[in-house]
Amino acid sequence: MLWFLIAVMLTAAVLIVAVPLYRAEKHLSITLVLSITVVTALSAVVYSQIGTPNPEIAAHAQPGNQAPGLDEMVASLSARLEQNPDDLQGWKMLGRSYFSMRNFPDAIAAFEKAVELESGQDGQTLTDLGEAVLYNDGASIVGRAGDFFENALALSPNNPKALFYAGMAAVQRGNNELGADRWEALLATSPPPNVQETLRQQIAELRGASPDHVPVVESTSAGIGVDVSLGESAVAASLSDATVFVIVRDPAQPSPPIAAIRVRLAELPTTVSVSDANAMVPGRVPSGFDRLEIIARVSLTGQPMAASGDWFGEAVVETAGTDNVKIIIDQQIP
DSSP states (O other), rough: OHHHHHHHHHHHHHHHHHHHHHHHHHSHHHHHHHHHHHHHHHHHHHHHHOOOOOOHHHHHSSSTTTTHHHHHHHHHHHHHHHHHHOOHHHHHHHHHHHHHHHHHHHHHHHHHHHHHHHTTHHHHHHHHHHHHHHHHHHGGGHHHHHHHHHHHHHOOOOOOOHHHHHHHHHTTTTTTHHHHHHHHHTTTTTOOHHHHHHHHHHHHHHTTTOOSSSSOOOOOOOOOEEEEEEEEHHOOOOOOOEEEEEEETTTBBBSSEEEEEEEEGGSSSEEEEGGGGGGBBBBBGGGGSEEEEEEEEETSSSSSOOOOOOOOEEEESSSTTOOOEEEEEEEOOO
């Protein structure tokens, strides 16, 4: 039951981050990929360090007891805390449980109680509270939630989740350098390899550099040639040179992306080759899908996240028998 609860929490953490971001951005972005990758990995680390849940909840999972549902266990813990309001670990467990159930207001209340009992001196609890506040109100990343992450870093400078969210807050405030600094500090905590690679790419974007790991596009018979050009409306807009992201994804499951390639607007029209060498996640390669959705987007901000005013074009192709596809960038994000 313990590992079932952890699995539920991890799944919830990914969905909580991915769904709002995807709805907000409309198109796949490196920010979305970064969030899915980092939150999944960091949640796994945090939950693995939590240890056995509150004794009353754990007792339900002992041999001979019929395991109740999550709602029943949470209700039982909540009732017990009413009788024992000084149980610090109980409030933390209750907060994590409500968070996994997407009951953010109650999660906030539980973590606030834990913070009160600790006199606001535990960085991880402040991070948990900030996370609950953030998912209850996305705008709070530059407000109350952001303040909690800053306070958490003051107490625990190497807290991975605090570094991640505080970096995101800095970027939202327009301070890309501070965001990059914090994500470099997160890299120094030795997160899982897939997280390190994703962070490096985002850091490079924030600093205006070309990440070393971006695949070099080469012609290959195993790939699909993507002819990218500007449509008449985009040409008439007299766009200045910018980054063009060519993103490949599964139409049935748009995130995370399958592959991504970057070129300059000045290079258009051009042809790039999408092959298994461009895969962003090992084992999840373009040739493994029957259909692919390919999006070419001009980023006017130079950032990987989609923004109002960006121009794009897209196409859905069958991988079998498709050697070449043409994408004309002729639509603009409102």
